[in-house]
Amino acid sequence: MITASDKFLFQCKAISKSFPGVKANEDISLSVEKSQIHALLGENGAGKSTLVKIFYGLLQPDKGEMLLEDFQYQPKNPKNARSSGIGMVFQHFSLFEPLTVLENVLLGLDLQVNKTEVEQNVSKLSEVYGLEIKLSSFIGDLSAGERQRVEIIRALLQEPKLLIMDEPTSVLTPFEAENLFSTLRKLSDNGTSILYISHKLQEIAELCDTATVLRKGEVIGEYDPKLMSPKELGEIMVGQPLTTPNRPETEKRKEKLFSFSAEKVESETQFGVTLKNIDFEVSTSEILGIGGVAGNGQDELMQLLIGERIQNGVFIHFKNNDISQLNPRKRRGLGIAFGPEERLGHAAVSQLSLLENSLVTDPKNKFTDYSGFIKFETLHDYTKGVIEKFNVKTTGVKAVAGSLSGGNLQKFVVGREIEQRPILFIVNQPTWGVDALSATNIRESLVALANKGAGIILISQDLDELLEISNKVAFLSEGTLSKPIDTEEAVISEIGAIMGGLTEKEAI
Amino acid sequence: MFKLEPRVEFSPMISFLGPLFSIALTMIFGGILFFFLGVDPVAAIKMIFWDPLMSETFAEYSRPQILIKAAPLILIALGLSLGFKANIWNIGAEGQYIMGAIFGATFALSLYPSESVFIFPAMIIAGIIGGSIWAMIPAMLKVKFKVNEILVSLMLVYVAEQILALASLGFLRNPDGAGFPGSRNLNDYPSASNLELINGTGIHLGVLISLLMVIFFYILLFRHSLGFKIKLIGHSPKAYAFSGDSPNKMVVICLLVSGGLAGLAGLFEVAGPAGQITIDFNVGYGFTAIIVAFLGRLNPVGIFLAGIIMALTYVGGELTQFMLNLPAAAIQVFQGMLLFFLLSFDLFVNYKLKFLKD
Structure with a gap:
């Protein structure tokens, strides 16, 4: 009692x-x-x-x-x-x-x-x-x-x-x-x-x-x-010591890798967000953070970045090629990887095995031969490699994605893309709903990828995460993206004001 | 009150037992139906499932009949299963089957009485084209205008039936047929005839191709990336779009394949067992194949077995008609029950029933 x-x-x-x-x-x-x-x-x-x-x-x-x-x-x-x-x-x-x-x-x-x-x-x-x-x-x-x-x-x-x-x-x-x-x-x-x-x-x-x-x-x-x-x-x-990953080293940032520019993109749905004046660039070895509260245009932007929606008036360049009209498969073929926010039903399918989920994104056609037959051995080794490297807790490659916990599935989905060695990785909310330790691992692997020369666009609501690993950060507010600012010089109060939709000047 | 809760864990046994249970339940409730129709239920059930295979009196006639009826069912069901897996619903295989037959027959009869060896192969191609064209109508309407393919494909069945009537009364009517409706019999036109390969077995080219298709589809679904894509779009259109292909491509592929195979089945039928284009050429294979596809769990091997069982109910049903005077509709109800029980069982495979106290 x-x-x-x-x-x-x-x-x-x-x-x-x-x-x-x-x-x-x-x-x-x-x-x-x-x-x-x-x-x-x-x-x-x-x-x-x-x-x-x-x-x-x-x-x-x-x-x-x-x-x-x-x-x-x-x-x-x-x-x-x-x-x-x-x-x-x-x-x-x-x-x-x-x-x-x-x-x-x-x-x-x-x-x-x-x-x-x-x-x-x-x-x-x-x-x-x-x-x-x-x-x-x-x-x-x-x-x-x-x-x-x-x-x-x-x-x-x-x-x-x-x-x-x-x-x-x-x-x-x-x-x-x-x-x-x-x-x-x-x-x-x-x-x-x-x-x-x-x-x-x-x-x-x-x-x-x-x-x-x-x-x-x-x-x-x-x-x-x-x-x-x-x-x-x-x-x-x-229950164990936490480390903080460092952001990618700045001196490697040289070449312009990717640019995105759109004046106005109307929303396709009634409660969607219309994107306005979005302009940004990413260089090699650079993490560009895109912050802001969910529902301010992140999903709409991600759709355009992946190529699930192809829209006139959106200009996307990758290594000086115009990729604005390319579908996701072709964009992947050039070396761009994507990690959408929704793990189940978008990045991965809950009823399919991890093996099959590796096949969802196959940028270099590694897993099929010239006539389209699946190379199960390669697929198996690759999937197993991802599971081991990213410490995904699962019963094996044949486990269905739906049987993994959110954090483990996220590690798998991110790992699946990183192991393809992309030149540019665009990822939305990679640590959302992931436990602190796994989140740290995911951030470390993003930084490691950038240090090898890849560019990364990190869309996240987690301000601490953005300030921790990104080199530059911009904020989405009601569909408008603020001018990217250098995170090493950023001041929290300034960021808060930008997130709230004020311009930098008003904030000061 | 009660509610349905999604199951967390599945046992692979259940998806195997489902069809068996459904068949058992169909026997029980079909038996009750037969009882009320004044027929001995045990004798009727035995006559449907056992006699066509094993009875000394009937088997010699029924066994080939089973193959003849199973072949189009399997062929059509295999094609449909692709679309069903991808959530693309071609309900109009019956129409595509009719159009395949009309295309093939029209081609052959327009060259009558040619003796070229190329007639039959060309008819096969014409049959496939006929079925595909008919399936391309719903495909294009869906792709261009987002029209529901279920409605369009189904309604086109009735259009095809009108064309069938037109053909047998008009442009294909046998000039030597004393004005009776119906085309020339292709069995009397050697270069256009789909002959039995081994006498008395019922095995014609269509039966062989159905078997080969079972193997082909098995490989396609489990070894090829197209099979994977079909699975992917069926489970999650969003993940499919993420993987990078256009959903329209899948609509076209699935309808093209199912239409082509239905057309092929129609061609083999008109050139073989049926022999001619008549007003009542189609007997519902295109619709029954939907049952076959689901009874076989959309799995090629399952579809093969289901096709045989379904053909058995057709042949056995005919036996009960003339031996026990059961009406033809009773057999259709019996086949319908099978699908009904299968689908109800599916519900309990995926959900569990939970009773609420309040």
Whole structure:
């Protein structure tokens, strides 16, 4: 039995939860104090999501008990959790884009309520917590930060005692993140406890009072993030020392390798992004980082870079050849490799074996003979080589891609391209959803490739990653790409302003 | 209430057992149907599945019939399986089959009574062209205007049937036929006839080619990059586009191959077992081949076995018609059941049923 205490708002004890073949949570105990901002820190797959889903009634624990204030707490479903006083804001929003903010808020409420009353409550909440939002705007027109505000308002209308935030900054610019932090601080000052899930160490140090670290489904300990460096905390999270790769050496940058220029490319879909004034070059041995929050034109740009969409008015040159009209296969044949963001269903197919997935991109026609027959031996050796070199954890070359964890599949997909020794590698979010150690390995292999003379275009939302390994960085905002700046000279505040869509001048 | 949950793990046994279970269930429910039609179910089922192969009275006639009927089914189903794997749905093989026959017969009869040895080989090519052209219509409409190929290919079957009627009543009508509909019999036109290769076995050139195609398709699907691309686009059009080829290319290839093979099957039929173009030349091979393709799991060897089983139900069905007076429609229901059970079983191969308490 756990006993009630005045100090704690929420306690869980000895929570265990298994899925077929995996122990997601093992004997987890944790206590959240009143008004506390409590971080739940861990790598992907550490069991954070499972745990909070149990708290929010989406999953039932196999064992263990929970206590909310002085009462036993056993939510059967999220509605149950909300009425007991636990709210949650998910990483992926559940909002209807064609509807207005108010309509979305009304749809999300459990009880039938008076519309004007809700309007009043929302404007009151907006004022108190700095959650500015226009009730009549359509969700489709809002930025990610604004959408998140709608989600938070929706959660706050139920007056939660504990608000669970799942990786809230993953979709925000640094500026938007600062706003979020001040909202969360106000909430905590007014007595709401917050369980803050993240693997970003910097922001935990900045925001949270305490951090419970999970690793492989178990609690490693509770730490005070204000007393430790992010690196120390990261090493506790990963369970081994972390190294930081250096960016490629500058002196090798000589020749211009690749250039892209487009004045305006209309979006093909209603909620897509129209690209405007995009201009950049990449030299040999150079990593060009393209940052910015997802949904600002990354996917549209990637499509044009790969050649999945061929559009007049887009000018792409590679080693002085005009490749604007070439299909992906022909671009690959020239030595360009691509790593799209979506691992399953785009870069790889979940139902196919790794062997077959190696065959998806075959730039030099190594795996087929002149009449199109597959050379299984070559394919087998190559795939095995990728698995070994990139430390992909799998049962073998015949394992289907869908059986690999996200991180391992990412290592495979990136490895598959790098092992082809491309002259230019264009990759979107290579470390998204990948554990810290694998992410470091992937970054190191990118740097190694660049040091051998290849150019790399690294599209990423992870600012730390961009600053760590890229030589130049530019930011996409609402379809416009800022002028690339040298990362060694970049200042964070300047970058934040650029990401928010301001020009460099305005930022200063 | 209940819901369907996707299965995480598959056992390879299930995809093998699926067709067997479906056949067993078809026997049971078909038996019930036959019972209510006033026929002894056990005798009827035995007559469908056993007698055509083993009965002393019928086997001599039925065994060749099984091969004759299995050959077009296998040939058409192999072609269709390519498209089905790639999510390109040619439902109109029946029409392509008719057009192959009309093209081949028209070519041969326009040269009647030539004795050139090149007639038959040229007919084969004409048959393939006829089927391909008919399949190219949905292909082009899909590529150019994104028109659904299912609808177009299906509707073209009925157009082909009208052309068939036109041919047998009009331009191909036998001048020596006393005004009866139907063309000259190609079996009386030696240089255009698809003869039995070994007397009394039913084995004609089409049967041999069907067998060779099984091997050819096996190699194509499992050893060749085209087979891989078909698999790739079927599983994920996005990954296929990423690999760099145009999806339109695959639409054209799949419809071309399935149309060509259906046309080829039609040609062998009109020059051999059927002998002539008549209004009721087509008996539904093009549609039954869809069942054969799925019953065979879209796998060439599976399609071979499924083709034999399906032919068995045809021949056995005919036996029940004249021995037990079962209506022809009952046999069609029986064949339909087979596909129905197979597809339902597929659902449980991929999903598991979960009952909810609330």
